Amino acid sequence: MIRVHGTSVALDGEGVLLRGPSGCGKSDLALRLIDQGARLVADDQTELSLDGGDISMTAPATIAGQIEVRGLGLVRVPSVAAAPLRMVVDLVPSAAVERMPEPSACVLLGRSVPLLALAPFEASVAAKLRLALRAAPLVAR
Numbered sequence: 001m002i003r004v005h006g007t008s009v010a011l012d013g014e015g016v017l018l019r020g021p022s023g024c025g026k027s028d029l030a031l032r033l034i035d036q037g038a039r040l041v042a043d044d045q046t047e048l049s050l051d052g053g054d055i056s057m058t059a060p061a062t063i064a065g066q067i068e069v070r071g072l073g074l075v076r077v078p079s080v081a082a083a084p085l086r087m088v089v090d091l092v093p094s095a096a097v098e099r100m101p102e103p104s105a106c107v108l109l110g111r112s113v114p115l116l117a118l119a120p121f122e123a124s125v126a127a128k129l130r131l132a133l134r135a136a137p138l139v140a141r
Contacts, residue, residue, distance in 0.1 A: 032126055087115070
């Protein structure tokens with residue numbers, strides 16, 4: 001098991017790990033996804049472990065089911081105990097998002113996982129993430 005700095009959510013049971021420096025918008029994007037039906041796995045710290053052929057994402061026990069909402073503090077939100085990691089999203093400034101990127105992947109726990117770079121505060125980011133997640137099995141599974 002490894003612990004990574006990132007917020008994770010499950011969209012229709014498929015896990016997405018949002019990475020980036022503190023204050024970049026991980027929790028904000030997760031909150032918008034949760035508002036659209038996603039479930040929180042973990043906020044800020046996500047534990048990754050191998051589960052058969054998948055990487056499983058879970059929350060450390062001390063933060064399970066909670067997300068930090070700037071201006072409100074720690075809030076309980078709809079969550080799941082675990083989700084299989086299907087995609088990693090690096091949150092970057094808009095100028096750093098390539099217009100036509102080549103498929104990319106990162107390696108976690110010896111497994112290749114599709115990797116995207118998205119700007120967290122663009123209005124379309126949730127739709128882009130859902131589209132990419134539907135395409136992910138074609139990329140690296």
